[in-house]
Amino acid sequence: xxxxxxxxxxxxxxxxxxxxxxxxxxxxxxxxxxxxxxxxxxxxxxxxxxxxxxxxxxxxxxxxxxxxxxxxxxxxxxxxxxxxxxxxxxxxxxxxxxxxxxxxxxxxxxxxxxxxxxxxxxxxxxxxxxxxxxxxxxxxxxxxxxxxxxxxxxxxxxxxxxxxxxxxxxxxxxxxxxxxxxxxxxxxxxxxxxxxxxxxxxxxxxxxxxxxxxxxxxxxxxxxxxxxxxxxxxxxxxxxxxxxxxxxxxxxxxxxxxxxxxxxxxxxxxxxxxxxxxxxxxxxxxxxxxxxxxxxxxxxxxxxxxxxxxxxxxxxxxxxxxxxxxxxxxxxxxxxxxxxxxxxxxxxxxxxxxxxxxxxxxxxxxxxxxxxxxxxxxxxxxxxxxxxxxxxxxxxxxxxxxxxxxxxxxxxxxxxxxxxx
Amino acid sequence: xxxxxxxxxxxxxxxxxxxxxxxxxxxxxxxxxxxxxxxxxxxxxxxxxxxxxxxxxxxxxxxxxxxxxxxxxxxxxxxxxxxxxxxxxxxxxxxxxxxxxxxxxxxxxxxxxxxxxxxxxxxxxxxxxxxxxxxxxxxxxxxxxxxxxxxxxxxxxxxxxxxxxxxxxxxxxxxxxxxxxxxxxxxxxxxxxxxxxxxxxxxxxxxxxxxxxxxxxxxxxxxxxxxxxxxxxxxxxxxxxxxxxxxxxxxxxxxxxxxxxxxxxxxxxxxxxxxxxxxxxxxxxxxxxxxxxxxxxxxxxxxxxxxxxxxxxxxxxxxxxxxxxxxxxxxxxxxxxxxxxxxxxxxxxxxxxxxxxxxxxxxxxxxxxxxxxxxxxxxxxxxxxxxxxxxxxxxxxxxxxxxxxxxxxxxxxxxxxxxxx
Numbered sequence: 001x002x003x004x005x006x007x008x009x010x011x012x013x014x015x016x017x018x019x020x021x022x023x024x025x026x027x028x029x030x031x032x033x034x035x036x037x038x039x040x041x042x043x044x045x046x047x048x049x050x051x052x053x054x055x056x057x058x059x060x061x062x063x064x065x066x067x068x069x070x071x072x073x074x075x076x077x078x079x080x081x082x083x084x085x086x087x088x089x090x091x092x093x094x095x096x097x098x099x100x101x102x103x104x105x106x107x108x109x110x111x112x113x114x115x116x117x118x119x120x121x122x123x124x125x126x127x128x129x130x131x132x133x134x135x136x137x138x139x140x141x142x143x144x145x146x147x148x149x150x151x152x153x154x155x156x157x158x159x160x161x162x163x164x165x166x167x168x169x170x171x172x173x174x175x176x177x178x179x180x181x182x183x184x185x186x187x188x189x190x191x192x193x194x195x196x197x198x199x200x201x202x203x204x205x206x207x208x209x210x211x212x213x214x215x216x217x218x219x220x221x222x223x224x225x226x227x228x229x230x231x232x233x234x235x236x237x238x239x240x241x242x243x244x245x246x247x248x249x250x251x252x253x254x255x256x257x258x259x260x261x262x263x264x265x266x267x268x269x270x271x272x273x274x275x276x277x278x279x280x281x282x283x284x285x286x287x288x289x290x291x292x293x294x295x296x297x298x299x300x301x302x303x304x305x306x307x308x309x310x311x312x313x314x315x316x317x318x319x320x321x322x323x324x325x326x327x328x329x330x331x332x333x334x335x336x337x338x339x340x341x342x343x344x345x346x347x348x349x350x351x352x353x354x355x356x357x358x359x360x361x362x363x364x365x366x367x368x369x370x371x372x373x374x375x376x377x378x379x380x381x382x383x384x385x386x387x388x389x390x391x392x393x394x395x396x397x398x399x400x401x402x403x404x405x406x407x408x409x410x411x412x413x414x415x416x417x418x419x420x421x
Numbered sequence: 422x423x424x425x426x427x428x429x430x431x432x433x434x435x436x437x438x439x440x441x442x443x444x445x446x447x448x449x450x451x452x453x454x455x456x457x458x459x460x461x462x463x464x465x466x467x468x469x470x471x472x473x474x475x476x477x478x479x480x481x482x483x484x485x486x487x488x489x490x491x492x493x494x495x496x497x498x499x500x501x502x503x504x505x506x507x508x509x510x511x512x513x514x515x516x517x518x519x520x521x522x523x524x525x526x527x528x529x530x531x532x533x534x535x536x537x538x539x540x541x542x543x544x545x546x547x548x549x550x551x552x553x554x555x556x557x558x559x560x561x562x563x564x565x566x567x568x569x570x571x572x573x574x575x576x577x578x579x580x581x582x583x584x585x586x587x588x589x590x591x592x593x594x595x596x597x598x599x600x601x602x603x604x605x606x607x608x609x610x611x612x613x614x615x616x617x618x619x620x621x622x623x624x625x626x627x628x629x630x631x632x633x634x635x636x637x638x639x640x641x642x643x644x645x646x647x648x649x650x651x652x653x654x655x656x657x658x659x660x661x662x663x664x665x666x667x668x669x670x671x672x673x674x675x676x677x678x679x680x681x682x683x684x685x686x687x688x689x690x691x692x693x694x695x696x697x698x699x700x701x702x703x704x705x706x707x708x709x710x711x712x713x714x715x716x717x718x719x720x721x722x723x724x725x726x727x728x729x730x731x732x733x734x735x736x737x738x739x740x741x742x743x744x745x746x747x748x749x750x751x752x753x754x755x756x757x758x759x760x761x762x763x764x765x766x767x768x769x770x771x772x773x774x775x776x777x778x779x780x781x782x783x784x785x786x787x788x789x790x791x792x793x794x795x796x797x798x799x800x801x802x803x804x805x806x807x808x809x810x811x812x813x814x815x816x817x818x819x820x821x822x823x824x825x826x827x828x829x830x831x832x833x834x835x836x837x838x839x840x841x842x
Binding site for chain 1: 422423424425426427428430431432434435436437438439441442443452454456457458459460463465466467468469470471472474477481484485486487488489490491492493500503504505506507508509510511513514515517518519520521522526527528529530531532534535537538541542543545546556567568569570571574598599601602619620675681682683703704705706707708719720721722724728731732734735736737738739740741804805806807812815
């Protein structure tokens with residue numbers, strides 16, 4: 001495929017993408033396939049000679065789409081949102097074309113530098129303490145990780161490295177393995193200090209945990225994977241109070257801030273802690289401006305992901321992003337009201353953001369049966385969680401285009417499928 | 422931005438991408454900027470209200486492009502290739518539109534299943550032993566990781582978990598921490614058993630290492646990040662002999678197989694080893710077809726990356742991909758001949774694939790000076806490596822569009838910039 005054909009096929013793909021997203025609610029949100037469905041539709045080996053492009057596009061509808069769970073459908077209320085917006089997709093096209101691998105400053109200065117500045121922009125939108133902002137004279141800064149799991153693992157490894165060093169400074173004779181075997185990591189059921197858990201969007205009291213961690217010289221990492229995006233709204237920002245005690249913090253703009261996956265943003269109080277833990281310096285990565293490079297993550301290679309942040313922040317503006325968050329919270333409150341107005345149901349956790357945890361009053365089996373019916377209806381999609389032993393349904397407002405009509409429709413579906421014991 | 426505007430802006434972006442790649446050799450391959458250049462060109466905070474789209478596109482040329490190292494330029498001979506092709510970019514657009522997060526089978530069956538089948542296709546292209554192929558009745562299979570670093574870390578963690586279990590099976594009273602402190606990982610200078618090192622594309626003798634690992638019941642992981650793609654050519658496949666001894670194996674199609682970053686493919690001999698090490702099962706991830714899900718990686722969320730493999734394999738065909746590999750190897754051999762014909766220079770490592778390690782006969786300082794001049798010329802881009810204490814220049818054929826003219830031009834540049842002691 002040459003540039004001329006790419007121009008033609010690229011335009012067709014742009015239209016396919018726009019058509020898909022404009023008409024997505026006409027597709028069943030949850031697929032009607034059994035495990036292994038795809039293997040039977042596809043050859044067992046790659047073709048020796050090129051296939052025809054039109055056949056591939058036909059196969060997208062024939063083979064792929066029947067097995068897709070449509071996360072961008074306004075009837076998708078499962079898990080948490082997977083952010084998606086047109087500006088982010090445009091930036092991703094540009095990222096693919098540049099095709100640089102930003103593992104050092106020299107590997108593409110714009111890639112490293114735009115990331116640093118975008119993390120500052122976002123940090124300021126969240127009103128993070130100044131020590132997290134690289135552009136100030138502090139010692140911290142931000143980095144894009146792929147996922148919250150990686151950010152958490154990074155913070156664990158950095159904390160471990162720092163603890164070993166501290167012990168060895170005063171006890172140089174102690175072996176690393178010996179020190180390691182004595183280290184302790186404290187976590188909750190959800191692992192680290194969490195703002196907005198996946199199950200119920202619950203919040204740890206970081207203003208209570210933080211001072212203890214600081215007094216005891218423990219690394220404190222805070223994960224706000226879903227809820228973090230909401231902190232750009234002043235009315236939600238108090239939930240982040242206590243962040244000043246944290247050594248590291250992350251959340252996922254790829255969940256709720258309209259920046260397509262993957263983009264998990266992480267900040268550290270002291271750059272040196274994290275740089276020291278991951279320094280890799282073979283000669284082929286050395287360059288004149290070595291100090292501007294950053295090895296703050298497990299992967300060596302990295303895409304030019306900050307382009308997505310730049311496009312989205314500029315094309316929505318802070319107010320546009322705040323409006324998106326607020327609209328989804330209002331929709332969750334609307335759903336909560338519907339649940340509360342029906343005596344057969346109960347709300348199982350405070351509705352703080354875009355997630356409503358609810359259930360039929362009655363046994364777990366009753367609720368499992370309801371969810372099974374919902375899943376099989378394929379018109380809306382939800383997943384469950386477990387809260388204090390109870391089987392609970394999660395209703396997360398996910399799609400960028402979900403509106404009141406979709407929420408009302410979802411509630412009608414749920415009540416129609418409800419049964420009694 | 423609505424669908425209608427996306428159609429317009431998407432077409433413009435397709436043209437921008439095609440223009441960029443068609444005219445890339447007119448841009449200096451290495452940027453002329455100093456660390457911090459970008460921060461001064463950009464506001465210190467995100468805008469409150471949306472910016473104008475046309476201004477953003479102007480800023481791409483004004484702010485971003487001057488700081489880009491153009492990895493896709495035919496004059497880029499640094500590091501290793503960052504794969505790029507139009508079919509992969511089209512598939513990435515589709516991946517962005519679907520926007521699913523494939524962390525379980527139910528989260529998008531097509532995402533999990535196409536990945537399994539594509540890893541089988543690729544495994545068969547490499548003639549991997551049958552136990553690595555999921556579609557046979559073996560116990561293994563493949564998975565897409567983000568990078569080789571993650572694949573290596575995965576194999577370390579799986580090996581560690583397996584070793585601890587083995588010890589505890591016969592000595593149930595031993596504590597995990599105690600067992601862990603006794604474990605040993607053997608590695609070379611390049612870490613694990615490597616086929617095609619980054620410095621010089623050197624090959625470990627896995628037919629010698631393999632039997633020892635098997636006899637001693639040690640997990641053997643093989644990394645062929647760059648060289649792995651070449652094993653689809655029968656003439657290079659013998660270098661993979663010994664793979665039958667390995668417990669896990671990975672290489673990066675995002676380097677040399679025309680599939681845009683990120684796409685690091687990894688196979689394991691026994692699925693159970695890796696599933697057991699990473700099992701995560703909160704209720705919100707449970708579903709009826711749980712056994713079809715796969716947690717074979719550190720991130721929970723994952724993009725629909727197998728679409729890129731599917732588009733590239735079908736639109737190039739195996740023969741098209743082989744032709745790409747062979748063309749780049751021929752170009753490396755052409756460069757090697759040029760070096761060998763000039764008595765001032767020497768070849769520093771056997772040229773097996775697309776990498777030529779060479780230097781001026783003389784001191785390291787002389788070669789450092791040559792590289793400095795090359796870098797400052799900005800017409801071609803190379804990075805160095807260190808081999809047996811010598812400062813060596815690496816010439817890696819990288820861009821999909823590099824041809825003989827570019828190689829000849831590069832050699833003229835290098836000889837013109839060469840100096841004598």
